[in-house]
Amino acid sequence: MTVIQVPPRSGRSAGADERWLARRRWARAGWLYAFMLVMSFFFLGPFLMGLLSSMKDDPNEYPPRLLIPQLSVASVRQAYALGVQGGADGWNGGLRPGRTVTFEVQVRSPAGAPQTPPTVALFPYQPVSLVSTTRFAQAKDFAQVQLTPAGTRGDVRTYRVTVRTPVLTRQPGRRVDGVLAAPDGDRLTAALPGGRVVPVTLDTPQAQEVQFTLPQYQPVELIERAGTYYLRGPVFERTPLQVDVRRGQQVQGSTLPPSDRQNFGRSLAFRNITPGILGYTFNNYRRAFKETTNPASGRSLFFSWVLNSFLYAFLRVAAAVVFCSLAGYALARLNFPGKTLIFLGAVLFAQMVPNQVNLVSNYVLLKDLHLLNIWGLWFNGLVAAGGVFLMKQFFEGMPRELEESASIDGAGPFTTFWRVMLPQAGPALIALAITQFQSAWNDFFWPLVILRENTDFTLTVGLSNFRELYGGQGDYGLILAGAVLSALPVLVIFIVFQRYFVSTGADSAVKG
C-alpha cells in the first residue's frame, strides 16, 4: 500500500490543511444532505403541500403561501386564548352560554377618510355541503355584539368587539353538557353524556322562546338541580364575525387574521372567532369527523369509515397469514396429486387475471349470498394468490433437514408445519402482513362496487364520496384533511416496518 504524501505548500501549516479537509468533509455532507432534501421534497412534496393546504382557510389560494397564520405561534396562541374565553376550552373552542369574548380590530383612517367606526355583525356560517344545513343553531340568533373604541395611535384606531351570550335560566346548580334528543311531544329532551335521555325544563320566557328553534343533535348546556334539568343555552361550535370598513379606511390588524376578504379588502369575514387550537389549525380535520354525521344515528360517518377500513385490513391480514402460509407450505413441501395443476391454475393463473374480468360473476355470487357488505368484501379477498406464491417460495428455500429431523422425532406434517416451519417464517409473514395491510387499506375498486350503505364504506370509498360532496362546493380543505388522515396509517406502518419493506419478497423468502 502506497501512501501519497502531499507536500506541504508554502505559507500553509498542517493545521490549515486539516481545517481545509474538515471544511471539505462538511461541504460534502452538506451537498449530500441538500440533495436528499431536494429528493424528499420531490417525493414528499405533494403530501406536504396537501398537509399544509388542509390547514388553510382557503386551500385553493393563489399564489399559495408556505407561511400560513394557522401555523404561526402568535395566531395559534390567540386561537387558544379565544377558545378559553368562548368555551372555557383552549383546544375545542366554541361559544357557551354566559360567556363574553373580546376581539380587537385596528382600523387605519387617514385624514380625509371617514372617521366612522366599522360595522360589525355575526353572520350565519355553516358549511352546508353535507348534513349541517338544518342542524345547528347559529350564534347570530342568540349572542349580542358590541363595538367600543379602545384607543388611538396616529391614524390607527383600535376597536374592541364584544360578543356576549345570554343565559336562559336563573337556576343555580351543576352544569351538565348534553345534546338535544328527539322531542317528546311538545317537550324538549336531551341526551346526557352517559346516554340517559332527560326532559328539559324551560323556566324563563327567553328559554321558552327558543323551544322550537333548536333542532335535534344541537349541543346544549343544562343546569341540574334536584333531578330537574334546566336549559342554560345552546353551545355554538363557531362564532362567525363580519367587519366592514368605509371606503378610504383600511383594516390594519385584528386578533386573528381574517379568513375571507372582499370588497377591495374592506369587508372581512372571520369564520370563527372562538376557534381553540383544534378549530383553528386543525379545523378541517375536526370537520371531517364532525360534519359527516349519519342523520339516522347522529354518529360520525368518517369515524365509521376509519373503523371499517381497520376492520377490513385486520381481517385481510389475519386471513392471509393463516391461509397463505398453510397453502404455501402445502404447495412447497407436500406431495399430492394435482399439485402442479393447483399451483398453475389456482395461484399463477388467478394472479394473472385482472380483477375486473371476474367482476360481474363475483358480484352476482356475493349478491346471491347476501354478502354485499364488508364481510363479502373480506370473503372476496380471503386468500391472496400473491401471498400463497410468496409463502411457497419461502418454504421452498428452507432446508429440508429441518423437516427430516422433525419427522425422525415423530412429527406429522401439521406438527412439522406448526412447530418447526412456521416459527422460522417470521420475515416472510411480516412481509406478507405489511403488503396485505397496505393493499387492503388502499383497496378502492371492490369496496366501491360492493358496499351500498354509506355506514358500510371503507375510508377510500368514503373519501371519493367526500370528493363528490365537497369538491363541487370548492371545499377542498376537507378533502385534503381526509386524504391526509387516510394516508397516516400507511405512513406509520412504513416508518415502523421500513426495514422489513426492504427485505420483503424473494429476498427474505429465499434466505429465511
Next chain:
Amino acid sequence: MTIRKVLLLGLALLASSAAAQKTIRITGYGGTDQTLLTDLINRFVKPTMAKQGITVVYQPLQGDYNKGLTTLLAANTAGDVMYLPAETLDGFVATKKILPLNGLVSTTPFIKSLNTAFTRDGKLYAIAKDFNTLTLVYNKDLFDEAGVAYPSNNDTWTTLATKLTALKQKLGSEYYGICLQPNFDRFGAFAYSTGWKQFDSKGKTNLADPAFVQAFNWYTGLAKDKVGVTPSEVSTDWGGGCLKTGKVAVAVEGGWVVNFLRDNAPNLKYGTALLPKNDATGKRGNFLYTVGYAINASTKNRAAAVKVLNLLTSAPAQQYVLEQGLAIPSRTALINNAYFKKTEAGAQNARLVFEGADDGNVRAFTFGPKGPDWGKPINEALAAVLSGQRSAADALKKAQSDMTTFQGR
C-alpha cells in the same frame, strides 16, 4: 299430518307478513340528497304510508347516477320510484321501463315548462322534484366602486355589455366584467334568447343559423379587451369560483351558487338579476335544469308508488324544501311563499330562479338522444374563440362540420 299443518300455517303466516310488509324503494342521488330525502320521507311520506302497512326506503346511488340507474333498470332491480334527470330522459324512455304518468298524476299544480321537459310524444314520464334556471349573479361592490348601475331585469344584451365595458374601463386590468364559461350549458341560454332551436324538425342542429351566430358573436365578443374572462384565467373552473375571487363582476349561474358563496365568500355582497333580453326578439332565453320523480314500469305496487310520488311532491313537502333554502320546488302556487319576499340575497336569487322558469324562451337542459357529446363541437368553438385561437366565423364553420359528422353517425 300435524307437521304438514304446522308448515302450512307457517307459510300462511309468512305470506301475510310479506303482504303487510310492502316496501316502496326510492332510487336517487347519493350525497346530500340522501340526507334531504330521508328527512323528507320521515316527515311527509312515512306517516301516511305506515298507516297502510307500507314502508318507504331511500336507496341512494353513489357515483355516476345515470350509469347506476341504467344498470339497475337493466337488472330489473331499480326502485319503485326513482329520480329521472331531464337531460338524460330520452335514453331512459327508450328502455320502456319508465311508466307514463298520464291519468295517474295531476300535472296542473306544477310549472308548465317543467311538465313539458318530462313529456315525450304526449306522454309524461316524471313530475319535477325541483329545478333551477340561470340568473345573473353580480358583485355589488365592484359596481359601486366603478360607479356603474347594477345589472337589472330590464337589461338587454347591449345595455348589459355597455355596463360591463364601463366597469372594466373604470377598474382596470385586474378586474373583469363577466365570467364566460366556454360551455353550451351557460352559453345556450343566450342562443335560445334569439329564438334559435336546438333541433330542427329532422332532429338536426344548425349552427349556421343567423340567430345562433348572433348569440355566438355577442358572447365571444365580450372577451374583447378582457371584459369577459374565462374561469381558468382567474384560476377557477366555474362562475361561482370567479365571483369568489372578487375580481369578476358578473357570473351566469343558478341557485346553486348561493350555498357556495355562503361557504366560500361569506362576506361577498351580491345581487341577482334575470338574464338580459335579446335586443331584436325582446326575450330572454333560459335553461331548465330539473330532476323528476318517475315510476318504474315494472313495479309491483303501482298504486303505492303513485301515492309516494304524490306525497313527495305535495304542497307541504315542497314548502319545506323551499323554506330550508335547499332547492326551488316545482309548484306554481309557491310564488306567493313568504320566503321569496325576503330581502336576503339568497332568497332574492331563489325568486329570480323561480321567475326565470317561464320568462321568454325557456328550454329544458338536454343534449338530445345522442347524449352529452352533442355539446362538444359548440364547447370547442367557444373555447377556441374565447382564448383567441380562432376567429368566430372559422370556429363556427368547424363546429358545424363536426356537428354534422356527429349527428350523421
